[in-house]
Amino acid sequence: MASSLSGLSSAFKLQNPTPNKSPLARVDSAYFPARSKLLDRFSVQSVAKEIPANRSKPKNETLKEDIKKGLEKDPRELWRRYVDWLYQHRELGLYLDVSRVGFTDEFVAEMEPRFQAAFRAMEKLEKGAIANPDEGRMVGHYWLRNSGLAPSKYLRSQIDATFDAVCSFAADVVCGKIKPPSSPEGRFTHILSVGIGGSALGPQFVAEALAPDNPPLKIRFIDNTDPAGIDHQIAQLGPELASTLVIVISKSGGTPETRNGLLEVQKAFREAGLDFAKQVFISGSCFCFCVFLALQSSEYKSQGVAITQENSLLDNTARIEGWLARFPMFDWVGGRTSELSSVGLLPAALQGIDIKEMIAGASLMDEANRTTVVRNNPAALLALCWYWASDGVGSKDMVVLPYKDSLLLFSRYLQQLVMESIGKEFDLDGNRVNQGLTVYGNKGSTDQHAYIQQLREGVHNFFATFIEVLRDRPPGHDWELEPGVTCGDYLFGMLQGTRSALYSNDRESITVTVQEVTPRSVGAMIALYERAVGIYASLVNINAYHQPGVEAGKKAAGEVLALQKRVLQVLNEASCKDPVEPLTLDEVAERCHAPEDIEMIYKIIAHMAANDRALIAEGSCGSPRSIKVFLGECNLDEMYV
Numbered sequence: 001m002a003s004s005l006s007g008l009s010s011a012f013k014l015q016n017p018t019p020n021k022s023p024l025a026r027v028d029s030a031y032f033p034a035r036s037k038l039l040d041r042f043s044v045q046s047v048a049k050e051i052p053a054n055r056s057k058p059k060n061e062t063l064k065e066d067i068k069k070g071l072e073k074d075p076r077e078l079w080r081r082y083v084d085w086l087y088q089h090r091e092l093g094l095y096l097d098v099s100r101v102g103f104t105d106e107f108v109a110e111m112e113p114r115f116q117a118a119f120r121a122m123e124k125l126e127k128g129a130i131a132n133p134d135e136g137r138m139v140g141h142y143w144l145r146n147s148g149l150a151p152s153k154y155l156r157s158q159i160d161a162t163f164d165a166v167c168s169f170a171a172d173v174v175c176g177k178i179k180p181p182s183s184p185e186g187r188f189t190h191i192l193s194v195g196i197g198g199s200a201l202g203p204q205f206v207a208e209a210l211a212p213d214n215p216p217l218k219i220r221f222i223d224n225t226d227p228a229g230i231d232h233q234i235a236q237l238g239p240e241l242a243s244t245l246v247i248v249i250s251k252s253g254g255t256p257e258t259r260n261g262l263l264e265v266q267k268a269f270r271e272a273g274l275d276f277a278k279q280v281f282i283s284g285s286c287f288c289f290c291v292f293l294a295l296q297s298s299e300y301k302s303q304g305v306a307i308t309q310e311n312s313l314l315d316n317t318a319r320i321e322g323w324l325a326r327f328p329m330f331d332w333v334g335g336r337t338s339e340l341s342s343v344g345l346l347p348a349a350l351q352g353i354d355i356k357e358m359i360a361g362a363s364l365m366d367e368a369n370r371t372t373v374v375r376n377n378p379a380a381l382l383a384l385c386w387y388w389a390s391d392g393v394g395s396k397d398m399v400v401l402p403y404k405d406s407l408l409l410f411s412r413y414l415q416q417l418v419m420e421s422i423g424k425e426f427d428l429d430g431n432r433v434n435q436g437l438t439v440y441g442n443k444g445s446t447d448q449h450a451y452i453q454q455l456r457e458g459v460h461n462f463f464a465t466f467i468e469v470l471r472d473r474p475p476g477h478d479w480e481l482e483p484g485v486t487c488g489d490y491l492f493g494m495l496q497g498t499r500s501a502l503y504s505n506d507r508e509s510i511t512v513t514v515q516e517v518t519p520r521s522v523g524a525m526i527a528l529y530e531r532a533v534g535i536y537a538s539l540v541n542i543n544a545y546h547q548p549g550v551e552a553g554k555k556a557a558g559e560v561l562a563l564q565k566r567v568l569q570v571l572n573e574a575s576c577k578d579p580v581e582p583l584t585l586d587e588v589a590e591r592c593h594a595p596e597d598i599e600m601i602y603k604i605i606a607h608m609a610a611n612d613r614a615l616i617a618e619g620s621c622g623s624p625r626s627i628k629v630f631l632g633e634c635n636l637d638e639m640y641v
């Protein structure tokens with residue numbers, strides 16, 4: 001057995017590189033003096049082998065050639081740059097390495113006035129200025145982790161009271177004081193969170209990053225209006241639906257996907273013979289919810305919990321009906337910056353995550369980001385790198401590579417935070433700028449087996465952000481899978497090797513390092529990127545806090561559904577004739593008085609036919625001009641609508 005195992009391990013063992021190190025190895029030995037031995041085991045030579053033959057010149061010449069490209073390649077110089085620019089937040093144990101981004105001292109000096117202006121704007125924002133001018137709103141997510149910053153006593157008390165209410169409410173649910181209506185002796189075991197965008201991405205990221213293996217309540221998400229996806233989540237809950245707390249999250253209350261999710265969940269409760277109203281309340285037909293929990297317990301009458309903006313329909317409904325509690329959802333907290341509001345804190349607390357630590361981490365990071373010295377301000381350093389790497393116009397994408405499975409959803413979270421904030425058509429002066437910064441990525445080292453090939457050698461249209469987590473396993477749980485090497489060493493080596501391999505081919509990268517994934521470090525990373533986005537938006541003179549482009553899509557979707565209603569009406573009229581009159585697309589379009597929408601009418605009919613809601617009497621959807629369509633049955637009620 002041993003021999004076969006050793007045979008196996010030697011088969012997998014990475015080949016030791018040849019003695020004369022490649023330029024890459026020299027770069028790495030400068031970067032990781034204490035760890036270069038480990039990197040040797042990653043056959044750094046094999047990476048160097050990929051460098052095209054015409055570059056197999058003597059090291060010095062190669063280095064000279066690279067330096068001409070503007071990126072420093074001398075290991076000694078790189079080490080100096082690394083040390084000079086290394087940012088450390090001692091209390092958080094967080095590091096930021098920007099040494100592999102090639103900004104020059106001249107560039108930093110040139111940007112200084114804009115950074116000072118950004119710092120002044122951020123200071124005014126935190127003091128309560130209307131920092132979202134297009135919507136006439138303050139921007140106050142930083143106040144959530146330091147209510148003393150809020151510009152009024154009223155807001156300060158609201159923030160503190162809400163946080164306390166979240167804590168005590170979650171504690172009552174977790175300890176079983178608040179129970180499911182259908183099992184008074186039991187306790188809630190699951191959360192079903194219904195929400196989309198900022199009302200889902202933060203809670204999803206934090207659940208994946210921080211939920212313990214056996215949380216007091218397991219969370220599931222419905223974050224789309226996909227019936228199959230909703231059915232899957234309900235099916236996964238099975239009989240546990242009876243002990244599921246349904247949280248519906250929608251700040252505006254006007255998001256159709258979320259409303260649909262709520263209505264679908266209600267139906268599932270009815271079909272399971274459960275009294276939905278006792279586990280979630282809705283405000284009647286006009287769906288205008290923010291975040292609320294409704295539940296029934298032995299101590300309470302059928303009560304709901306609502307989180308909503310002051311005096312919204314939901315707020316009034318909850319007050320009049322005497323719901324269990326109402327958490328205020330503030331209009332000065334945007335969806336993409338709401339993870340540290342009740343939107344994110346409530347689901348997190350119900351999963352046993354220490355939300356006080358999340359807030360503490362974010363608060364420490366906020367404080368660090370208030371310095372006006374760029375090189376001591378981690379958020380400013382990120383913004384500096386983003387601007388340099390993407391020319392201040394988003395010319396390169398931000399590839400986010402956490403080398404930690406639990407941070408898998410960080411890039412999805414950052415996609416909304418960065419792209420919905422920066423991706424704007426006009427700047428604050430009304431100039432058309434079409435700004436943006438594209439974010440993608442999953443996790444390392446997994447992504448090395450997917451698209452790192454293109455990053456290393458293909459189109460140079462990105463810069464990388466590595467998220468390094470130093471602690472591989474809790475103390476006492478690690479082991480060496482080969483002499484002197486643990487599984488985590490491989491992960492570490494893959495990160496460093498990829499960073500070196502990219503840099504050796506002039507691909508720039510940033511590295512954020514934390515000790516481990518904890519509520520504090522996650523809170524700090526959320527705060528770091530929220531602030532970096534705000535500073536960067538100032539540098540490029542845009543409003544980071546509105547999202548006009550989203551409304552366009554919502555409006556267009558509404559028009560498609562309105563057209564569908566007309567198509568249904570026309571088909572119904574034709575189907576109620578005797579004999580039934582199947583219609584061509586042209587006839588449907590004409591009777592809808594929408595000849596210019598014939599393509600959309602065709603798509604509507606094809607979708608309905610695929611769901612057995614329209615019948616293709618002649619022809620096939622593959623030949624649109626051939627089809628004749630009618631409805632399976634006549635609905636006389638609809639005839640006179």
Ligand SMILES: O=P(O)(O)OC[C@H]1O[C@H](O)[C@H](O)[C@@H](O)[C@@H]1O
Pocket residue numbers: 196197198199249250251252253254255258334335336420547550
């Ligand atoms: O929380 P809701 O009001 O339902 O909004 C959910 C999402 O809707 C839109 O897509 C907005 O652009 C997002 O910022 C928001 O997070």
